[in-house]
Amino acid sequence: MLDIIYVLEMIGIVAFAISGMIVARSKNMDPVGVFTIGFITALGGGTLRDLIMDNHPLYWIKHEEQPMLILAMAIVFSYWKRAERLRESRIVFPDAIGLGVFSILGAQLALDLGHSWFVASLLGVMTGTFGGALRDTLCNEVPYIFRKDQIYASISFAGCWLYFVCQWFLDNEALPLTIGLLFIVIVRMLAVRFDIRLQRDPNNS
Template identity: 70%
Template structure:
């Protein structure tokens, strides 16, 4: 089980790091800025989760290979032309993958520490969204989680509860985690593709 969790973590780190790097490049940041935004995007949610649950030392301090990996990716992105050509429109897929993975990992850790399903789902959403919130704020953009466009945090919340249901029915944590991740990623991409929103602007009265 640990190997599966760790593999998901590394995939999530890479996905969110790329979403941060793309956002930083869109704002014409230098390599230091690109690394900073990538680091915050990839590890910000987990840091908040660990601080809230008093989980010390922070996960990325215990696993220094993660910030080292982000540094290597940032250098490659800054100086390798094929990678640097990625644009802001390419942020949706890696952001959705990172959202799904980190949401479910945060929720799973909360459950392992004895928290209720509801608290676990909230901590999962925080883990999945906080890094992106910091990324967008530092890049002077309205964060995805606060935009009145396609659903974002709500799909993370729904994915948590789907995972809880699958685990309750089949008692297979790995399958439940995978179901939650896939559901969040697919729902997020569908929301973008079909412009699914929780609320739409009301037409002005004539």
């Protein structure tokens, strides 16, 4: 199970880093900026989670291959000509993958440290959303988590609870994780595709 979790972590890091680097290139940032935004997007949520739970050393410090991977990706993105033509709309899918992976894994780590389902779900949401919020803030964009036209954090929260319930009923470690992860990714993509919102402006309805 640990190998599966590590693979998912790396997938989430790559996905979130790509979303950050696409936005950074769209803002004409240099290689340092591309690395910084990619790093913050991929590892910002996990860093906040570890600080809140007093979990030291920080996870990415114990696993230095993760920031090293982001640095290598930043170099490629900075000098890859086609990256200049990637639009910010392209970040939706990798961002959804990162949201799903880090929401579930963040919640599971909180459970492992003895926290309740409610606290673990909140920490899962923080892990899944904080890096993207920092990315958007630093790039002078309104973060997804605060946009009225986006269902974002609520999907993460619901996915964490689905994961907990599946763990309770299913005698299998990998299946609940897969269900929770796919729920977050699929619902997030459907929300964007069909403009599903928690609240609509009555003046525009």
